[in-house]
Amino acid sequence: MRITDWPIDSRPRERLLTGGARTLSDAELLALFLRTGVAGKSAVDIGRDLIVRFGSLRNLFDASLGDFSSVQGIGPAKYAVLHAALELGRRMHQEELSQGDVMKTPSCVRDFLGRSLSHSGHETFAVMFLDVRNRMLGYEEMFRGTLTQASVYPREVVKASLARNAAGVILAHNHPSGDPSPSGADHVLTRSLQQALALVDVKVHDHFIVAGKLSYSFSEHGHL
Structure with missing residues (x-):
């Protein structure tokens, strides 16, 4: 079932908007970056597959493009989006460190x-x-x-x-x-x-x- 077919209060995006990002699981947060699933699998399902495949978010972000793309429904575009998010987080901390002791x-x-x-x-x-x-x-x-x-x-x-x-x-x-x-x-x-x-x-x-x-x-x- 596609995420758009889920009840509104179960969809990751709507839950984030109403309850905040911390209410979402790792797989649901990944789904927001992945945006779309594949035949028979929602973006949340693919998010779960990624976590199972690599064992942790740390291992997931450490994975090479080849290893990352071994999961069905994943390719260079989604790999680039996730690493852009990682870099944005790093730059946010750099900005914070430049403003205080x-x-x-x-x-x-x-x-x-x-x-x-x-x-x-x-x-x-x-x-x-x-x-x-x-x-x-x-x-x-x-x-x-x-x-x-x-x-x-x-x-x-x-x-x-x-x-x-x-x-x-x-x-x-x-x-x-x-x-x-x-x-x-x-x-x-x-x-x-x-x-x-x-x-x-x-x-x-x-x-x-x-x-x-x-x-x-x-x-x-x-x-x-």
Whole structure:
């Protein structure tokens, strides 16, 4: 049965408008993006199929186009719509971080970094640049590949900080393995960057390691 044939008070769009988005299930929210179903399946049915196929929303958004399209009724257009929604959410958090003291909203910082880095299949090193009031001036993914002291160049981080007139930074990188625990090389890299940035009076507030839904804060563990 098509969703348009359902009782009005059972349709996802009408329920969202009357009760808010939080009243909808994951499958119903996905259905609003998918918009249409296929023969014998509504958009909600396809939403359920996607969640069953990938096991979680996180895995769904991490899926490649090929894997995503393996579900009946799904193709590049719907893949693009879902990833556009994901990027809009990330940009909303970036806007929020640019308007207030990020050190007072650690959960927002974690969420932003999770949205930005957790979907990368390779190690990515990024920097959040902050002004004197700890508002985010910008965010840049600066290095990719195996991250070591030799592959992340402190002078480039210093140059980027000076170019933005940053007073502080939050460092971040991801662990595609799924384990956010820092390695010995991560500790060495953090100290090297902290020392280099201190020479130009730029404070390293934290270094986050993102691994899927998990994250590790050097500051919270007393390493900064």
